[in-house]
Amino acid sequence: MNWDAVLDPLFFTPFVTGLLFAAVLPVLGMYLRLREEWLAALSFAQLAAAGSLVFAVLDWPVLAGGLVTAGTAAAFKSWLAASGNNGYALLMVAGWAVALLTLANVPAADHLGHALFDGQLYFTGAGHLWSIGVYAIVAAVALRVLSRSLLLERVFPNTLRANDRPAARVHLAFDVLIATGLALATATIGVMAAFALVFVPSMIAYRWGRSWKRALVIASVTSVASYVAAFEVALVNDQPFGPVLVLALVAAATVSWAGWRLTHR
């Protein structure tokens, strides 16, 4: 590990910013997978990118565009009481279409479009770090409150209703939490890297975890290790960070799969 480069003031803030995303997003992925809604990660990331582009064209704050669009989509989906991946698939293709139409018709949005889809971790500043720092604290508190209800609803589906506890509020709070996290992540590490951090570590943890708590730890540790390796490789070899991170996560998934096959014949 080239700690000199990482500790360089130029790269230290981006490193810590990405590290926080690498620790938080896999935990969100565990709960999305629990609800069989992992497509939400790609959906909200795509919508956040589209919203950011539209706000940029209107000369409004870009980050607010992602947050407003993804948050509104989450609220709308909760209002429709839609669950599963169907609703998210519709939102995802809508986000993709709006983003590409914006790029096709407003040439000035091209640079931002590349940044959102490829990731711009090296160009993040204190604002991004504060955003993910605050978000990480909010997410930790929110998931501590929501976790039991989310698990209970999956394993004992009638229990919340039987006890007159409003599941709709749990869903709305969770959807908004996911939408906000993905909007922030998209603005920092890009659409696909954000999706990969949600999807891949939770997939590995689901296979190896002996309990929910252990699986949460496995997901975060896998993600952070892949992130640190990807940051180093991308920095030393002057490569774009997003694709390197995705490949590092795919490598981790491949090793996990091979290990499982070898130990569970």
Add this chain to the structure above:
Amino acid sequence: MNSATPACITFDALSAGYERPVVGPVSFAVGADEVVALWGENGSGKTTLLNTAAGAVRIFGGRLVKRPGLRVSHQQQQALPIAGIPLSGRELFGLTGATPDHLPAPLVPLLDRRLSELSGGQLQLLQVFACLRAPADLVLLDEPTNNVDPGSVTLLVDALRNARGGRAVLFVSHDRRFVDAVADRVIEVGAP
């Protein structure tokens, strides 16, 4: 029901179902420390009635009256939907708020195993005990002896006999010996 015992749930001329009524009208009440069985032929609507108590079924006529603040735990007939989910037995108990202390000896080693590694019978036992030990006023059990070997049925009989103490149990079973062994009262359920 003993008239001195306050009812925790009352079915009052209740008809319930999904697209249309599949059971009722039926009228009965379950007292605070009663163990009541729903008995009837396949398709008579026993599970629908149980699910009505859990608020999961549409009511077409009559009333369902629950004691205010009634806490309910519900073991459903279907296998626990835990395929692929990394959840341990101890965490299953944590979800219902059940205490794993003083469990029957055969269940103790299951607490720290991943649920997806357990047999259908082991999973069923853990699920039933997680609901029975939950801090609930009314425990709903749907075919608790499904997949359970005869030796373990004895554990369930003991658990249900000891389940009283301010706690009501309403259960469905096709196993008449089990029903006779544990129920204070049997409600015959017929199609509408």
